[in-house]
Amino acid sequence: MSIPFTPLVQALPASVPFTGPETLERRLGAPFRARLGANESAFGLSELAIQAMHDQIGISGCSWYGDPENHQLRSRLSRIHGIGMENICVDAGIDALLGLTVRMLIQPGDAVVTSLGAYPTFNYHVNGFGGQLHTVPYADHHEDPEALLESAARHKARLVYLSNPDNPMGTSLSADTVQSMIERLPAGCILLLDEAYAEFMTDQHPAPLNMDNPQVLRFRTFSKAYGMAGMRIGYVMGHVDVISGFNRIRNHFAVNRLAQIAADASLQDDEMLPRVSQLVSDGRQRIYDLAEKLQLPCLPSSTNFVAVDLGSAELANHLLQRLEQAGVFLRKPMVPPHDRFLRVGVGTSDEHDLFVREFQTGLEQSVR
Ligand SMILES: Cc1ncc(COP(=O)(O)O)c(C=O)c1O
Known part of the structure; x- marks a missing residue:
């Protein structure tokens, strides 16, 4: 057949x-x-995360689904970042969230811009939903905001992807550079700012969060600094109207309960x-x-x-x-x-x- x-x-x-x-x-x-x-x-992992998971297994084993609203974790993240809970969506890592983002915003044939050689999982999702990928070269060893903006305007792109810090080169752009890019995004184009490595920035720091701007989504993960890659949990921050879109399409039980508990405990570990x-x-x-x-x-x-x-x-x-x-x-x-x-x-x-x-x-x- x-x-x-x-x-x-x-x-x-x-x-x-x-x-x-x-x-x-x-x-x-x-x-x-x-x-x-x-x-x-x-x-x-954080010792607190290990203890919290151990306690949870004592209570329910792994027989309970996770909280589909990720309420406790979103509540803690909202306090840490100084934003509303309604500005945060948690899912099974940035990779899953990038997939949802493309599904939510891209129809077959829509233009999407990224850098040539940048994080391939994003491209994989764009191809999977029929988006039309346009790539621009790096400038030296950095992703190039000017070229990304120019290409986004020329192709009337709906999405432009920037990873800061960047994978695979490890370089980062200053907060001012990213902010200037945000201010010059073409109308109708959303910037996906992948900040998987934000916690490792030393010379630079991430651009300030602004949840009033519907043109920017900020992706973070527990996979890197928090040592939880195998547990699959990350989150996206953005304007409430965009975040509400994730709640129309996400798999509500995608995040496992132990990951929710470990992430929440890790955030309480000041060390x-x-x-x-x-x-x-x-x-x-x-x-x-x-x-x-x-x-x-x-x-x-x-x-x-x-x-x-x-x-x-x-x-x-x-x-x-x-x-x-x-x-x-x-x-x-x-x-x-x-x-x-x-x-x-x-x-x-x-x-x-x-x-x-x-x-x-x-x-x-x-x-x-
Ligand atoms: C730029 C970038 N984004 C996202 C990810 C994956 O994040 P997660 O484990 O949260 O899906 C990685 C992992 O290597 C990465 O390098």
Whole structure:
């Protein structure tokens, strides 16, 4: 029988934006010994989160659905950010929220603008809902607000995506630059500001929140600094009228109960963010020092990874494969000119030491 897929689905390749490390491990036949490629946290959960989940399991096991309104978490987030609860929608991570956003705002053929080589999961959703993607190049190693604005105006785009800090380069734009972009958005165009790495910004800080502006959505996650990537929980902040749209289409029980409880407990842990930020800063410094020692340029990072320049895509690909064979999982930018970089995640000391050993050996053998 031919399956009655919609024409849109029929035209899509069966693909995922990223090959998961587990898939690679199955191919290799062994687990990775250093998992530095998915920008996950190497520094665990808040103790308060662990205790809260333990208590919850004692009460109900995992037999209860989560609160479909995410009330307690939204209430705490609203106090932390100084915005209304009605300005916040919680779902199963930024990835899920990006999918909902595209579903809510894009009809087949609508124009959407992003940067060439930027976060691919967003593109995956745009393709999945039939949007027309337009890409602009990075300027140096930054996403380029001027080019994004120009393209959005030219194509009458309904959405423009900017990740700040950026993945895969780790760079960030100043609050003033982002604010100036917000002020010049073309009418009818909404900026999706993906701030998955906001907690790691040191030199810069996020642009101020303004929930009166229906043209901006701000995406945050518990996957990175809070160490909860496997639990799938994140949130979006925006104007009440836009946020209310999410409530028309979201899966009300998508967020698991333990994730809700762990996220809420993590936000009460005053030690968590300073501790993890310091560990990430130290880890970035170790990668900067290594790059300097090996005379490889690298980019100052506002995230939990550092982009290291190998000078050629060929060498970067070769080292990536070699590291993988040696049990070190990394990823790299795929699109020129950034495909000559390796994206090195901040890991534990053991993971970092293993990476250093294998990377140095691989580099020496390659240039010999
Ligand atoms: C820019 C960016 N946005 C979103 C995500 C995914 O966030 P979440 O785990 O909340 O879906 C990532 C993860 O690597 C990311 O790099």
